[in-house]
Amino acid sequence: MPKPEFSFCGQVEPGPDPRLGGLGRRDFLFRFGRGVGSLALSSLLFQDTLRGARPRLEDPLLPKAPHFQGKAKSCIFLFMEGAPSQMDTFDPKPALDKYHGTPVTRIYGSMEKRIYVGTPFKFARHGQCGMEVSDIFPHLSTCVDDIAVVRSLHTDSHNHPAGCFLMNTGVSIPGSPSVGSWLIYGLGSENQNLPSFVVLPDRRRGISGGAVNYSNAYLPAACHGTMLNPDGVPIVDLQPPAGMKREEQEASVKLLNELNEPYLESDPSNSGLLTRMKNYELAFRMQFAVPGALDIDSESEKTKELYGLNDRITEPMARKCLMARRLVERGVRYVQVYCSGWDSHENIAAEHRRRGYETDRPVAALLKDLKQRGLLDQTLLVWGGEFGRTADNSMSFFRSNPGRDHNKEAMVMWFAGGGIKGGTVVGNTDELGIKAAENVYHLHDLHATILRLMGLDDMRLTYYHAGRLKRLTDLGGRPIKEVLA
Numbered sequence: 392m393p394k395p396e397f398s399f400c401g402q403v404e405p406g407p408d409p410r411l412g413g414l415g416r417r418d419f420l421f422r423f424g425r426g427v428g429s430l431a432l433s434s435l436l437f438q439d440t441l442r443g444a445r446p447r448l449e450d451p452l453l454p455k456a457p458h459f460q461g462k463a464k465s466c467i468f469l470f471m472e473g474a475p476s477q478m479d480t481f482d483p484k485p486a487l488d489k490y491h492g493t494p495v496t497r498i499y500g501s502m503e504k505r506i507y508v509g510t511p512f513k514f515a516r517h518g519q520c521g522m523e524v525s526d527i528f529p530h531l532s533t534c535v536d537d538i539a540v541v542r543s544l545h546t547d548s549h550n551h552p553a554g555c556f557l558m559n560t561g562v563s564i565p566g567s568p569s570v571g572s573w574l575i576y577g578l579g580s581e582n583q584n585l586p587s588f589v590v591l592p593d594r595r596r597g598i599s600g601g602a603v604n605y606s607n608a609y610l611p612a613a614c615h616g617t618m619l620n621p622d623g624v625p626i627v628d629l630q631p632p633a634g635m636k637r638e639e640q641e642a643s644v645k646l647l648n649e650l651n652e653p654y655l656e657s658d659p660s661n662s663g664l665l666t667r668m669k670n671y672e673l674a675f676r677m678q679f680a681v682p683g684a685l686d687i688d689s690e691s692e693k694t695k696e697l698y699g700l701n702d703r704i705t706e707p708m709a710r711k712c713l714m715a716r717r718l719v720e721r722g723v724r725y726v727q728v729y730c731s732g733w734d735s736h737e738n739i740a741a742e743h744r745r746r747g748y749e750t751d752r753p754v755a756a757l758l759k760d761l762k763q764r765g766l767l768d769q770t771l772l773v774w775g776g777e778f779g780r781t782a783d784n785s786m787s788f789f790r791s792n793p794g795r796d797h798n799k800e801a802m803v804m805w806f807a808g809g810g811i812k813g814g815t816v817v818g819n820t821d822e823l824g825i826k827a828a829e830n831v832y833h834l835h836d837l838h839a840t841i842l843r844l845m846g847l848d849d850m851r852l853t854y855y856h857a858g859r860l861k862r863l864t865d866l867g868g869r870p871i872k873e874v875l876a
Contacts, residue, residue: 461846462810473733520814527747543818554777775804839868
């Protein structure tokens with residue numbers, strides 16, 4: 392069939408060509424040209440914004456207004472890596488003791504024979520609130536009227552690295568910002584001479600999963616956590632070479648900024664360049680601020696004794712807890728203190744007793760020290776591990792020294808300090824402590840609670856990345872209202 396024809400300015404033109412989607416040639420060229428013109432205009436407008444229409448990126452460490460008035464200004468997260476057992480710390484299960492040594496009737500994937508394990512520790516009521524605490528915490532049990540325990544938490548993984556990622560970033564795989572990074576992104580820093588987010592690791596075992604646990608991921612690079620060595624030199628190469636004067640260093644930083652300024656002017660959205668410039672300035676200021684901030688030798692003998700610095704076993708944790716107090720005292724926003732070794736698959740009687748001795752006195756001292764200095768009301772303390780533990784153990788371990796395996800369905804954590812209702816116990820697990828059963832809260836709810844106490848709404852704290860608005864709590868969490876004062 393011949394193509395239809397039409398007249399245009401006296402000339403005969405062929406009709407719509409099927410190869411052009413039914414469009415005529417002139418219509419096709421017109422639409423194509425209009426699209427190219429739109430792209431060209433967009434490019435020109437974008438170049439105009441780079442030349443000054445769009446403001447330069449703001450320094451992410453500058454203090455920012457919270458979404459609402461929060462009770463806490465700083466947060467210290469006491470991470471008990473390895474996963475403490477709920478029924479051997481803050482969630483007593485008398486019924487489990489009755490089943491001690493009896494076979495488990497539940498079917499596991501491996502079909503291995505398993506035996507119920509009662510707690511080897513004694514529980515007693517403490518404080519005016521009558522909170523029940525294991526005897527591995529004799530010092531911490533004197534602080535229960537300032538503590539809110541949540542017994543009904545659960546998470547999504549019982550694998551250590553994934554569990555740590557979940558606790559620290561809200562996601563079980565690497566690539567998401569940590570809690571501390573979100574806090575810095577939302578609030579900035581109150582001390583421009585110190586890192587705003589500090590990690591104090593367990594030097595014996597490191598951190599399961601490594602630096603992913605304190606990464607900024609897609610947030611501005613300045614929100615990344617800074618690891619400080621609790622022993623020896625806190626930051627390698629912090630001090631300048633011998634003989635270099637402060638004036639010379641200051642001139643060097645100034646020259647670097649002058650050289651970088653034109654590049655930043657040409658691309659104001661270059662957050663990496665801006666962060667590097669700010670990091671050079673911060674590193675220069677830290678040379679004078681860090682030694683004083685971490686000089687625990689200047690503390691009184693009474694304070695050293697309170698924390699247990701004079702005890703060989705408690706000294707490592709005591710040093711980190713005292714450093715944490717000195718850091719938040721100087722405006723550091725988020726400090727994460729690690730204590731590893733809670734992964735008691737066997738001999739939980741000896742292993743949890745040892746971890747209790749290492750941490751009990753320093754942690755209780757931190758809480759009491761903050762309180763007597765008037766800092767507890769503005770400092771949030773969080774204690775816990777990456778998941779909980781089972782009520783049973785494999786037959787092979789039980790025959791020697793019974794312990795407990797990993798359990799994501801039930802875990803215990805506690806809060807104290809800014810905005811927390813002390814002397815509170817929230818939720819419950821089932822009769823044997825196997826699964827959260829009453830007032831159940833997810834890990835996202837824990838994160839939403841931390842943000843709420845710091846003055847941030849987890850649904851409004853967002854960052855656009857990979858085509859969607861990202862959050863610490865993903866689709867949102869429920870603040871644990873029972874712990875809020």
